[in-house]
Amino acid sequence: EVQLVESGGGLVQPGRSLRLSCTTSGFTFGDYVMGWARQAPGKGPEWVGFVRTKVKGATTEYAASVRGRFTVSRDDSKSIASLQMNSLRTEDSAVYYCTRVPIGVAAPGGIDYWGQGTLVTVSS
Amino acid sequence: DIVLTQTPLSSPVTLGQPASISCRSSQSLVHRDGNTYLSWLQQRPGQPPRLLIYKISDRFSGVSDRFSGSGAGTDFTLKISRVEAEDVGVYYCMQGTQLPWTFGQGTKVEIK
Numbered sequence: 001e002v003q004l005v006e007s008g009g010g011l012v013q014p015g016r017s018l019r020l021s022c023t024t025s026g027f028t029f030g031d032y033v034m035g036w037a038r039q040a041p042g043k044g045p046e047w048v049g050f051v052r053t054k055v056k057g058a059t060t061e062y063a064a065s066v067r068g069r070f071t072v073s074r075d076d077s078k079s080i081a082s083l084q085m086n087s088l089r090t091e092d093s094a095v096y097y098c099t100r101v102p103i104g105v106a107a108p109g110g111i112d113y114w115g116q117g118t119l120v121t122v123s124s
Numbered sequence: 125d126i127v128l129t130q131t132p133l134s135s136p137v138t139l140g141q142p143a144s145i146s147c148r149s150s151q152s153l154v155h156r157d158g159n160t161y162l163s164w165l166q167q168r169p170g171q172p173p174r175l176l177i178y179k180i181s182d183r184f185s186g187v188s189d190r191f192s193g194s195g196a197g198t199d200f201t202l203k204i205s206r207v208e209a210e211d212v213g214v215y216y217c218m219q220g221t222q223l224p225w226t227f228g229q230g231t232k233v234e235i236k
Contacts, residue, residue, distance in 0.1 A: 044216060045165075045173055047225040063224045097172055105179075109161030109220035112184065114172040 002026040009118030022098030029079035033101035038094035130228035147217035161220035168213040
């Protein structure tokens with residue numbers, strides 16, 4: 001069974017940093033593009049970014065709203081994906097979901113599994 | 125960015141009756157690799173989103189065959205053949221063809 005379990009959320013002041021982790025099991029982590037999405041209270045989901053596989057250079061892509069502040073990374077030896085969030089803003093407050101991208105197609109093109117999410121609140 | 129527009133935004137349905145949700149894209153969702161990365165997600169109250177349909181019409185593992193997807197290019201549809209109580213929630217279309225990936229506004233399905 002595929003499992004994605006987020007941790008690291010909490011209350012943080014504007015301008016500070018926070019690191020989220022996603023511990024995974026049930027699949028060969030290194031074969032998959034991994035990413036993050038978020039959902040502010042009462043709103044729809046928003047894509048945040050992803051990291052490609054090591055074979056594809058572990059390159060990353062980001063939404064414009066977080067580019068330069070957030071970093072998605074992966075540790076294939078531990079089957080963990082991470083989201084480093086710097087210079088946090090109040091508008092970054094949301095539930096953050098770890099996501100997996102389907103395998104077997106030429107391009108990353110969607111999300112097949114979502115974690116349960118971890119709440120990040122940015123407030124003074 | 126690609127804008128996805130869903131209609132209706134709210135769909136009150138009688139149990140056992142069908143429901144249909146439309147998703148229209150501001151641009152063609154055909155990727156240069158030939159695939160069309162249009163997905164449908166279900167979000168039940170208090171739960172994370174869950175994949176129902178991938179690449180227009182591929183039903184995801186474990187998803188009821190009451191759910192089906194169709195469409196091409198810029199116009200897509202999710203159909204629920206017979207609505208059950210467990211189908212209550214918000215449904216989103218999502219495109220993964222072009223970065224940034226984007227979502228529709230959501231359609232709330234509720235029981236009349």
